[in-house]
Amino acid sequence: MNKATISARDLTYRYGDLTAVDHINFEVGEGEVLGFLGPNGAGKTTTVRMLTGQLRPTEGSALVLDEDISTSAKQVQQYLGVSFETTNLYEDMSAVENLELFARLFNLRNFDAMELLEKVGLSGREKERVSNYSKGMKQRLMLARALINHPRILFLDEPTDGLDPVSSQTIHAIINEASAGGTTVFLTTHDMVEADKLSHRVAFINKGQIAAMDRPAVLKQHYGKRTLKIEVQDGQGGTHTQSIPLDGSETAKQVEQVFASGSVLTAHTEEATLEDIFIQITGRGLLG
Amino acid sequence: MIRALIEKDLKLYFRNPFFALITLLSLVLVIALYFLLPAHAEDSLSTALVLPADTSAEMSAFLSEAFESELLDSQDALMKAVEAGDYSAGMVLTDAIIDDLANGRPVDVPVYTTPGMTPELKQALTSLYTAGLNNVNYVSAEEQLHINDHVIVLGPDLLDINEALALRDRMLPMLIMMMFAIELMGLANLISEEVTRGTVKALLVTPLRVRQFFSAKMLMGVGLAFLEVMLLAAATGKLFVSPAIVVSALLIGSLLMTGVAFFIAAFATDFMSVMAWSVLFLLLLMLPGFNVMFPTMASAWIKVIPSYYLVEPLHLALNYGAGWAQVGSNLLILFASGLAFLLLGSALLRRRFQ
Structure with missing residues (x-):
């Protein structure tokens, strides 16, 4: 891992008696994409709010770009880009006006809104009021707004939720490009495929605690079981599927037996998904 | 940063068709209303008199003069004429x-x-008829009567103008309150939307500080309200009676209204609740304005309402050219109330979005 840009130490937040985030510890390196996964109410948004200086931790601390975010939020926010889960744009202003406003808040000189709008595929409609935009366009504009200051850390909360594949692809490309340029991406998502595809590492958060955190491949290797799925023709003209674990001591023998029967129609290997692993680790689904 | 936010807020305020229209329209209508109302108070009495049919011509002339009344033929004709105005x-x-x-x-x-005759006119009428009857009694019975005529000026007469105030001038503080009301609703809606739509969260993850956010809202609110009421005061020509006091009162009044807007925005969750809360506050804040129009309406409790300390000095300054000695303490109380509302509203708003 490159030099850490985010470092959480016993980070805790309580809403009255409810502990939303419970002594979590993790680090995220420069240019790394961290997928932060968990069901609703697991503590994802509270964590992001603490890391972006919107909430002061009840206990513990978070170093963001080597500064304690709870005491130096404004200095750190100069280098952060945040895209929220719910649309929070100025709908009665155009895309250009939205971006120019935030450019002024970041004190950016010679800011070119069109360059960013082209990047997110919104050029040509830049002077329209945002209220006329589709959900995908608004989401892309929010991403453009988060990129306005060339952030060193990009916090993205469900950036592709409910979007069409084309819009999702655009956003994925931007995330990869940002990461390649050295920007740390803290990605909160429900979409396991997206997390698997984009993240260098993923963290599973459940009931305010980090249940597991590693590279997707390592998690799959550690928790998941690769299996061989074989579709077999039975005696009555129907078919059934057999699953044979690939990493067992009897694997070779079982496979040999099935193929010897001469009734195999198809065979393919199957890997555990991140969702399977999440359920295995936490005992609950991501949507639960 | 503050300037960027103020420019943005002004843009959004005037892009809201409802508030843009109502702000401009109400300014024009309120000024028009002021000039449509009579410039002088209707303080003359026209009276009629009916005498028995066999009254001599000399007696008729004497009684008509004694009562300063026009003679009519019958009681029926008199009643119809009075009823018709x-x-x-x-x-x-x-x-x-x-x-x-x-x-x-x-x-x-x-x-x-x-x-609907005002108490002032009724009193004048009583004096007129009492004097007339005593006059007739004196001439007829040759008894010595002591009738003293004296002018009673109702309300403060700091300029010693010795005449009743025109309705439009009595209404002016109320008209100013109406302009404030429009602006108050607009600002409360603007801030409330900022919270409900979550745009404030986006603003506050930039280097913008919370105090800068509130400063921008305050400056925009005070500026817009002040500009509107100054235009009204200038258009009516009343601004120049006691300019320093009027400008101060309007500026501090704008602060109070902005504070109330903050307060409303802290509770309102959408446009309709902004309207509902605004109406509630405005009913209360406008009462002192009614009190100026109808001085016998309220008693000492009216002083509990913060806007009393705006309306009263405005009334005294705009209509009577009052000096700092007469309005200074009211303006201080107004400033304190405005500041209290602003701080309380800011604290509640801050709790809401943090």
């Missing part, structure tokens, strides 16, 4: 009444008036 009041003198007057006996005379 041709006369402020009328009196019917029967043979029995004239006989009692001639013999110095006490008389009971019915007087017909229009409904």
